[in-house]
Amino acid sequence: MASLITCPHCGTRPKEEFSIRGTALGRPHPAVSEEDWHRYVYLRDNPKGRYQEYWHHAAGCRRWLVVDRDNVTHDVFGVTDAATFGRVGE
Amino acid sequence: MTSYRLGNAGSVNRGQPLTFTFDGKNYKGFEGDTLASGLLANDQMLMGRSFKYHRPRGPVTAGSSEPNALMTIGTGARSEPNVRATVAELYNGLTAVSQNRWPSLTFDVGAVNGLLSPMLGAGFYYKTFMWPAALWEKLYEPVIRRAAGLGKLAMQADPDRYEKSWAHCDLLVIGSGPTGLMAALAAGRAGARVILVDEGFRLGGSLLSESASIGGVSPADFAAAMIEELEALPNVTLMPRTTVFGWYDDMVFGAVERVQKHVGTPSPDLPMERLWRIAAKRAILATGSEERPLVFGGNDKPGVMTASAVRTYANRYGVAAGGKIAVFTNGGSGYRTAADLVAAGVDVTAIIDARAQSADAVPDNVRVIRNGAVVSTKGRKRLEALIAERSGFQEQIACDALAMAGGWSPIVHLMCQRGAKPVWSDEAQAFLAPDVGAAFIAAGSAAGQDRISACLKDGATKAVALARELGFAAYEMNIPEVEGEYDPAFAPIWYVPGARDKAFVDFQNDVAVSDLGLAQREGFRHIEHTKRYTTAGMATDQGKLGNVATIGIVAGMRGVSPAAIGTTTFRPFYTPVSFGALAGTSRSEHAAPVRTSPLHDWAKKNGATFVEAGLWHRSAWFPREGEKGWRDSVDREVKNVRRNAGLCDVSTLGKIEIFGKGAAEFLNRIYCNNFLKLPVGKARYGLMLREDGMIFDDGTTSRLSETHYVMTTTTAYAAEVMSHLEFASQTFWPELDVRFVSSTDQWAQMSLAGPKARAIISRVVEDDISDAAFPYLAAKPVTLRGGLKARLFRISFSGELAFELAVPAGYGEAVADALMEAGKDEGICAYGVEALNVLRIEKGFITHNEIDGRTTPDDLGYGRMLAMQKADFIGKRQSSRFGLTAADRMQLVGLKPVEVDKEFMAGAHLLKEGATPSMANDQGWVSSVCHSPTLGHVIGLAMLKSGRERYGEKIVVWDGLRGKEVAAAVCPPVFADPDNRKLQE
Amino acid sequence: MSLTLFHQHVLEDHLSGFEAKANPNHLAAIRRPAIFSVLAHRGHEVFVKSGLASIEGVQVRDCAPGEWLVVSTGLGAVVMENTLAEIAGASVIDQSDGRALLRIHGPNVRRILAKCVAVDLHPDGFAVGTSTNMLCCHVAVNLARSGGDTFEIVVPRSFCGSVFEEIMEMGREFALTAAFADS
Amino acid sequence: MRYSAYSIIKQALSGNRLWTPAWREPEPKPHYDVIIVGGGGHGLSTAYYLAKEFGITNIAVLEKGYIGSGNVGRNTTIIRSNYLLEGNIPFYEFSLKLWEGLEQDFNYNAMVSQRGVMMLAHSDGQRDAYARRGNAMRMHGVDAELLDRKQLQTLMPYLNYDHARFPILAGLLQKRGGTVRHDAVAWGYARGADMRGVDIIQHCEVNAIRRDEQGRVTGVETNKGFIGCNKLALATAGHSSETARMAGLELPIETHVLQAFVSEGIKPVVDHVIVYGAGHFYISQSDKGGLVFGADIDYYSSYAQRGNLATVEHTMEEGVSLIPGLSRGKVLRAWGGVMDMSMDGSPIIDRTPIDNLYLNAGWCYGGFKATPASGFCFAHLIAKNESHHVSRFLRLDRFERGHMIDEAGKGPQPNIH
Numbered sequence A: 001m002a003s004l005i006t007c008p009h010c011g012t013r014p015k016e017e018f019s020i021r022g023t024a025l026g027r028p029h030p031a032v033s034e035e036d037w038h039r040y041v042y043l044r045d046n047p048k049g050r051y052q053e054y055w056h057h058a059a060g061c062r063r064w065l066v067v068d069r070d071n072v073t074h075d076v077f078g079v080t081d082a083a084t085f086g087r088v089g090e
Numbered sequence B: 001m002t003s004y005r006l007g008n009a010g011s012v013n014r015g016q017p018l019t020f021t022f023d024g025k026n027y028k029g030f031e032g033d034t035l036a037s038g039l040l041a042n043d044q045m046l047m048g049r050s051f052k053y054h055r056p057r058g059p060v061t062a063g064s065s066e067p068n069a070l071m072t073i074g075t076g077a078r079s080e081p082n083v084r085a086t087v088a089e090l091y092n093g094l095t096a097v098s099q100n101r102w103p104s105l106t107f108d109v110g111a112v113n114g115l116l117s118p119m120l121g122a123g124f125y126y127k128t129f130m131w132p133a134a135l136w137e138k139l140y141e142p143v144i145r146r147a148a149g150l151g152k153l154a155m156q157a158d159p160d161r162y163e164k165s166w167a168h169c170d171l172l173v174i175g176s177g178p179t180g181l182m183a184a185l186a187a188g189r190a191g192a193r194v195i196l197v198d199e200g201f202r203l204g205g206s207l208l209s210e211s212a213s214i215g216g217v218s219p220a221d222f223a224a225a226m227i228e229e230l231e232a233l234p235n236v237t238l239m240p241r242t243t244v245f246g247w248y249d250d251m252v253f254g255a256v257e258r259v260q261k262h263v264g265t266p267s268p269d270l271p272m273e274r275l276w277r278i279a280a281k282r283a284i285l286a287t288g289s290e291e292r293p294l295v296f297g298g299n300d301k302p303g304v305m306t307a308s309a310v311r312t313y314a315n316r317y318g319v320a321a322g323g324k325i326a327v328f329t330n331g332g333s334g335y336r337t338a339a340d341l342v343a344a345g346v347d348v349t350a351i352i353d354a355r356a357q358s359a360d361a362v363p364d365n366v367r368v369i370r371n372g373a374v375v376s377t378k379g380r381k382r383l384e385a386l387i388a389e390r391s392g393f394q395e396q397i398a399c400d401a402l403a404m405a406g407g408w409s410p411i412v413h414l415m416c417q418r419g420a421k422p423v424w425s426d427e428a429q430a431f432l433a434p435d436v437g438a439a440f441i442a443a444g445s446a447a448g449q450d451r452i453s454a455c456l457k458d459g460a461t462k463a464v465a466l467a468r469e470l471g472f473a474a475y476e477m478n479i480p481e482v483e484g485e486y487d488p489a490f491a492p493i494w495y496v497p498g499a500r501d502k503a504f505v506d507f508q509n510d511v512a513v514s515d516l517g518l519a520q521r522e523g524f525r526h527i528e529h530t531k532r533y534t535t536a537g538m539a540t541d542q543g544k545l546g547n548v549a550t551i552g553i554v555a556g557m558r559g560v561s562p563a564a565i566g567t568t569t570f571r572p573f574y575t576p577v578s579f580g581a582l583a584g585t586s587r588s589e590h591a592a593p594v595r596t597s598p599l600h601d602w603a604k605k606n607g608a609t610f611v612e613a614g615l616w617h618r619s620a621w622f623p624r625e626g627e628k629g630w631r632d633s634v635d636r637e638v639k640n641v642r643r644n645a646g647l648c649d650v651s652t653l654g655k656i657e658i659f660g661k662g663a664a665e666f667l668n669r670i671y672c673n674n675f676l677k678l679p680v681g682k683a684r685y686g687l688m689l690r691e692d693g694m695i696f697d698d699g700t701t702s703r704l705s706e707t708h709y710v711m712t713t714t715t716a717y718a719a720e721v722m723s724h725l726e727f728a729s730q731t732f733w734p735e736l737d738v739r740f741v742s743s744t745d746q747w748a749q750m751s752l753a754g755p756k757a758r759a760i761i762s763r764v765v766e767d768d769i770s771d772a773a774f775p776y777l778a779a780k781p782v783t784l785r786g787g788l789k790a791r792l793f794r795i796s797f798s799g800e801l802a803f804e805l806a807v808p809a810g811y812g813e814a815v816a817d818a819l820m821e822a823g824k825d826e827g828i829c830a831y832g833v834e835a836l837n838v839l840r841i842e843k844g845f846i847t848h849n850e851i852d853g854r855t856t857p858d859d860l861g862y863g864r865m866l867a868m869q870k871a872d873f874i875g876k877r878q879s880s881r882f883g884l885t886a887a888d889r890m891q892l893v894g895l896k897p898v899e900v901d902k903e904f905m906a907g908a909h910l911l912k913e914g915a916t917p918s919m920a921n922d923q924g925w926v927s928s929v930c931h932s933p934t935l936g937h938v939i940g941l942a943m944l945k946s947g948r949e950r951y952g953e954k955i956v957v958w959d960g961l962r963g964k965e966v967a968a969a970v971c972p973p974v975f976a977d978p979d980n981r982k983l984q985e
Numbered sequence C: 001m002s003l004t005l006f007h008q009h010v011l012e013d014h015l016s017g018f019e020a021k022a023n024p025n026h027l028a029a030i031r032r033p034a035i036f037s038v039l040a041h042r043g044h045e046v047f048v049k050s051g052l053a054s055i056e057g058v059q060v061r062d063c064a065p066g067e068w069l070v071v072s073t074g075l076g077a078v079v080m081e082n083t084l085a086e087i088a089g090a091s092v093i094d095q096s097d098g099r100a101l102l103r104i105h106g107p108n109v110r111r112i113l114a115k116c117v118a119v120d121l122h123p124d125g126f127a128v129g130t131s132t133n134m135l136c137c138h139v140a141v142n143l144a145r146s147g148g149d150t151f152e153i154v155v156p157r158s159f160c161g162s163v164f165e166e167i168m169e170m171g172r173e174f175a176l177t178a179a180f181a182d183s
Numbered sequence D: 001m002r003y004s005a006y007s008i009i010k011q012a013l014s015g016n017r018l019w020t021p022a023w024r025e026p027e028p029k030p031h032y033d034v035i036i037v038g039g040g041g042h043g044l045s046t047a048y049y050l051a052k053e054f055g056i057t058n059i060a061v062l063e064k065g066y067i068g069s070g071n072v073g074r075n076t077t078i079i080r081s082n083y084l085l086e087g088n089i090p091f092y093e094f095s096l097k098l099w100e101g102l103e104q105d106f107n108y109n110a111m112v113s114q115r116g117v118m119m120l121a122h123s124d125g126q127r128d129a130y131a132r133r134g135n136a137m138r139m140h141g142v143d144a145e146l147l148d149r150k151q152l153q154t155l156m157p158y159l160n161y162d163h164a165r166f167p168i169l170a171g172l173l174q175k176r177g178g179t180v181r182h183d184a185v186a187w188g189y190a191r192g193a194d195m196r197g198v199d200i201i202q203h204c205e206v207n208a209i210r211r212d213e214q215g216r217v218t219g220v221e222t223n224k225g226f227i228g229c230n231k232l233a234l235a236t237a238g239h240s241s242e243t244a245r246m247a248g249l250e251l252p253i254e255t256h257v258l259q260a261f262v263s264e265g266i267k268p269v270v271d272h273v274i275v276y277g278a279g280h281f282y283i284s285q286s287d288k289g290g291l292v293f294g295a296d297i298d299y300y301s302s303y304a305q306r307g308n309l310a311t312v313e314h315t316m317e318e319g320v321s322l323i324p325g326l327s328r329g330k331v332l333r334a335w336g337g338v339m340d341m342s343m344d345g346s347p348i349i350d351r352t353p354i355d356n357l358y359l360n361a362g363w364c365y366g367g368f369k370a371t372p373a374s375g376f377c378f379a380h381l382i383a384k385n386e387s388h389h390v391s392r393f394l395r396l397d398r399f400e401r402g403h404m405i406d407e408a409g410k411g412p413q414p415n416i417h
């Protein structure tokens, strides 16, 4: 991972082309409870192991990607465009 | 001085003599020598001093794991400390000096530490220097710190260039010995893109040092033939003088090429060093193996070397390590060394073999002491004799060099840098490479193969397999016949006790077996604790020679196998890498790219002083003759803007074109205030929040058509805002039809502000810009006289009647010139960001001084902008938390000094009158300050607790840091034209 | 009053002083290319793409899904704008002044560019006609292979001076020269 | 055994054979009053102060590796109290005061070196921000000085004044800031705690937290079996989310890797701790001569103690830009540590919603300097069930209440704090 990321649009690129935002969370509905909003903004599962994280291909296609990886071995399992991530069958 | 250069042996170029100096003395060597071989040829064995006890030291190796022979090479700004003489390529005029000694290498006062060594054992400093407490700072610490380090860094700017490059290949082969050459050739012939690297200045690895016959020729000639074929292959890149220092995720290897370290006068067109990031599909570790030193009393005397080093000096460089050389061995390497020395005509006094018997061939007339051991040595600055022991009897044997062969450790460093640990093998009595997957495999000696023939075969076989895996048609290689190779098998001995003198495991850091014992007794038993407590393995060689012995000895002390002890963590860098190479071109003025405004040249010719603003250079002020300082210029510019008009470059503001049917809805969710109903042709000021309710950035967005907007951001946050919009549109609301592109670079944008702005602009713009046709916050495309298309916005950051005119960047300078010309009679001036800042403070406009990531809209008095009735906007739901709405939050206020000639500065804090400065009494802080030429005194914006309730209150502006305390009156944050009359004119 | 306005190339200052004679490794800065950003709206990506492909005299550079730079050294900006305006489902914006077009070619061009970009430009992998956004000398650019040993780089104007200087520096060992060119 | 010059000489005369272990290697008892998870600086200092200041000695510190294997053994050793916000200054100042008396207190020379910490400003805005901070410090009685460019040129002539991309305009100096020998901190606290009866149990990994029907914590499952306790205190730094999860708790924390570096040993050239304001580079020189330095984190979530080449290069670029003379020096080793980056960049020392469970976390890359105060305040909390007054703002529920302590003003994105 952390050295090269294969962007689904641009191909294999160095880490320098990306900026990273943190856990790939879905934004809650604006009307859900205070507690849910707090959880979304501040609490993190932060697992050791498999992890989905937002990466922005800032120097390439400027798409937000979800990088599915292992944060211990740094193996990458897949990179998807964030707009389609988790929307399969939508 | 005797010469230790051997007849015609070796591959140095005797036709090319070189002169060099060491500690001011002149020496001669040959092309192809290292600094160490050159010195040894001149009988200069003493090359350095150890770190702690300042013991005299000579080289122990002929390679990159050298702990002792460290010197400073070069002079002045080009000097480089801690260079290993054993790998430094000799060149004409090289100057080297020894290190860590005073006053000289032969007489070093620091050596008294050796006498105190019983008290200076591992960790002694943790236990003392504590009383009296005051002496630590005054005496102990300075003394300890002065003793620090080895060589001196000149700390001057580097005159040479450095650069970086990427490389991509199917197969990276690390190491060019028999294994690496065969591997590279096998894959190269198959058509794969191959990169072969070796840290040595000549390719060939151990082939350059060994005696045998490969396919009927010498190892060196065999290597030469292989290299010739490789050079001819267009898909193969050969990289000598290149060290792979690290293995990173995704098969990226870091390597450093020493492009010009070996030349006296570097070419300015080439870098000194080049950093390579090699992205490889597959890699083969063919780094060979390291011969281990043996651990016995006095094993650090100059003249004691590994057997393979002695062999390398003889066979490759044609240098005898001594006149009378003894050998202490536990395996075949010692015998081969003796044989090669005898063949070169060097006197071998004895082979002391730790084993009872062996099948190794003994050279004629050389005495062998079997079941023997070296227990100690004699001599100070050079080995004079050794004490050998057999069955309890000791014997002194005169010698000036000792070749020690302690067995072999595969060089697996790189493979262990990503978390895998090497695996102890009882059979090999060594730590072997771990399994790190199919993409990166070890071959040859690095994989535990011990003979040349086996290495040739292993390299070829593994490369063929990898090439096939990648889809290349690779053919099995013919492995040449090897004759006269030796058997390097060995039987380990970790430590020979019995001497009074210290037995070292880490030469440079002076870590001896006794220190390892102490660490165990004191509970530092985990090998990482042992390392940290004794510093074994922490010197510049990172324990390449000594770590395995350390582990073996600790295992012995604990009565367990080395497997139970394990290794310490392997880390980059394989060998130390210069800051210069890792920094490359990105340094000094080039530390980051420069962004220049399209009006840069215009500003320059108008005399601007520039200031860095993020990556941009912005015009700060425009000094005129007679002005004594920047304040004069800024005051004039401000006054002139308020009285006449001024032109300011605002091209650096971020500009984002926003398109789509969903754009209105999108903006309405991005900004906390309403954007849905912004009419076409109009601009609106907006506040963007973060999801936590704090202000993220502000700016205006203009609607150019139903589905086209242009957003401006602050200069500093342009990139962040763009990413933020993309994030929101791509991850929150991908269903909204909205698309963006940055047009920051397309436009030269100038703010024309002041009562005469309209008159001036109308001379340049064709359209009607009367207040009726072009009211406050109008935003429309316009045409300049002559036909150029532009954009005009009636927005103001100064409080004056103002327009922002955007023209295609290439015309920026010309249009600015035209405006200056048009405004000449109106008294136009150029003004910079300093005056802009004064104008906005006078008007109470905010910048990121105020929006420091901890402010809410309400803090700034913009609470009414929060359109809470909207179903959703970023930051809405977290805005109502108690902490963000509490009544005692700090709020934006203005400050005026009570006495008008008193000044205060940004960064000061606020206190109630009479209150002592303390955290509990802290009322707020001053965010922006300027001298207001309009009011004739200093004014400030500040964040004050419940500030809006406190207008009229007298407050103390406390600046203890700069020894200032000034009384000020709290006032609303707008100093000029509070009713916005000028904006509407 | 009618204004006569001169157009300035961003490299005007940088290029004076370079020898006119081009070496085998040479960098040309194109004086007035027309460069437009084209953004396809949702659902129109395929249509816009084929629309762009049918325009003559332009190069279409891939930036991102549904986003292109359309570059021409022959067509002027006005013609280009009118042509692009006819493509339905796309938003178009003139970037001719916001981007500079550099063309670099020569036998060592890949060695030089390997010091500027991380992408593998080996002829087998990066075919003629390929284009993509990438980091070049710390700046996000669009790089295209426009010929055997020829690459074209579209650089944001404000960064162009920095990028140009860095490329020239990287080309020093191969005697890279530079000059303006009209097309 | 008490350490002194006398003990060193005496032991030397007997061949250094009679030194005793700095701490015991006990087997865990079935039950303790307090179990502290994490044998890093904070866990060990908590045990030490609980025993020394609060009279609780029936304590175990459980460490999954060897003590000091976490961040306490891999940081850049900078100590300082030059913070901006009310929630932080008193706490870090308390820590600095404890550092100043530490050696005498625990009879171990951790080489506290108050060589001064200099933070450089490269723009007017940054200088103003440092002035604001310096004044906040002064208000709290903390030492701070603002130096101008001229003064800096005299004090640190080797910085890049003439060819800097971002000019050096000013510097905020805290003279009492400096460095401490990282390993010695862990070892000194461990020895001090052990002497007072604390069981330090290495290679003991906590895998689960046991709770009774009321939800109260009663003990932990480890690779050495179940160990019971009255109170459980988590001080597991980068692994906080993992250990808290064992009790069903989700934290405002993301784990990231930060790299650090050491150069080859060279004669002293950098006398202070210097922090580059135009980037993130910080550097000091160790007593052995190695330049110890670091810069940004790697930005992606990581539990691996190793980093990425791009970050390595970036660090060196900043280093050479700030100190051109480094160019011909050589970097020896790089390593990484996993850190508990919190949502506002500030730490948490608090009780949790779960009875008997106490939390010490969120130290980001600034917790080494906090080691003494963190231990002291955490011990106070555990012993008395209420916050020490200097740590009263470092609460777990502050995010919900909207009382973030956001020194950097970056908001809830942990990797940019």
Ligand SMILES: Cc1cc2nc3c(=O)[nH]c(=O)nc-3n(C[C@H](O)[C@H](O)[C@H](O)COP(=O)(O)OP(=O)(O)OC[C@H]3O[C@@H](n4cnc5c(N)ncnc54)[C@H](O)[C@@H]3O)c2cc1C
Residues within 6 Å of the ligand: D037, D038, D039, D040, D041, D042, D043, D062, D063, D064, D065, D066, D067, D068, D069, D070, D071, D072, D073, D074, D075, D076, D077, D078, D079, D204, D205, D206, D207, D235, D236, D237, D238, D239, D243, D258, D259, D260, D294, D336, D337, D338, D339, D363, D364, D365, D366, D367, D368, D369, D370
């Ligand atoms: C590269 C780097 C540089 C830094 N530089 C500085 C600096 O200059 N100044 C500064 O103030 N701070 C710095 N820091 C931060 C500082 O090191 C940490 O904030 C601090 O050390 C954390 O507290 P600790 O010592 O208790 O953590 P650690 O030493 O990490 O202790 C936590 C311990 O918990 C153990 N553990 C985890 N899970 C379990 C379990 N399930 N069971 C048992 N044990 C467990 C771990 O093994 C570890 O030993 C730096 C950090 C890094 C990584």
Ligand SMILES: NC(=O)c1ccc[n+]([C@@H]2O[C@H](COP(=O)([O-])OP(=O)(O)OC[C@H]3O[C@@H](n4cnc5c(N)ncnc54)[C@H](O)[C@@H]3O)[C@@H](O)[C@H]2O)c1
Residues within 6 Å of the ligand: B174, B175, B176, B177, B178, B179, B180, B197, B198, B199, B200, B204, B205, B206, B207, B210, B242, B243, B244, B245, B286, B287, B288, B289, B333, B408, B410, B411, B414, B443, B444, B445, B446, B448, B449, B450, B451, B452, B453, B455, B488, B574
């Ligand atoms: N393992 C054993 O037991 C043993 C014992 C004695 C001799 N040998 C002999 O050693 C030879 C081994 O051949 P080989 O080809 O495997 O190794 P080699 O030692 O011939 O070549 C290894 C090469 O790798 C280079 N290298 C090492 N690390 C590097 C790095 N990080 N970056 C760049 N270059 C690096 C070295 O400079 C060297 O030139 C054979 O001749 C064998 O007989 C092996």
Ligand SMILES: Cc1cc2nc3c(=O)[nH]c(=O)nc-3n(C[C@H](O)[C@H](O)[C@H](O)COP(=O)(O)O)c2cc1C
Residues within 6 Å of the ligand: B528, B537, B538, B539, B542, B568, B569, B571, D073, D074, D075, D076, D077, D182, D262, D286, D288, D290, D292, D305, D332, D333, D334, D335, D336
């Ligand atoms: C302040 C400090 C100074 C260090 N100095 C050295 C050094 O001089 N030599 C060395 O090899 N390692 C040095 N290290 C690094 C350690 O060897 C080790 O890499 C680090 O503590 C992380 O542990 P690990 O590599 O075992 O994971 C130093 C570490 C720190 C924190």
Ligand SMILES: [Zn+2]
Residues within 6 Å of the ligand: A007, A008, A009, A010, A011, A057, A060, A061, A062, A063
């Ligand atoms: Zn991409």
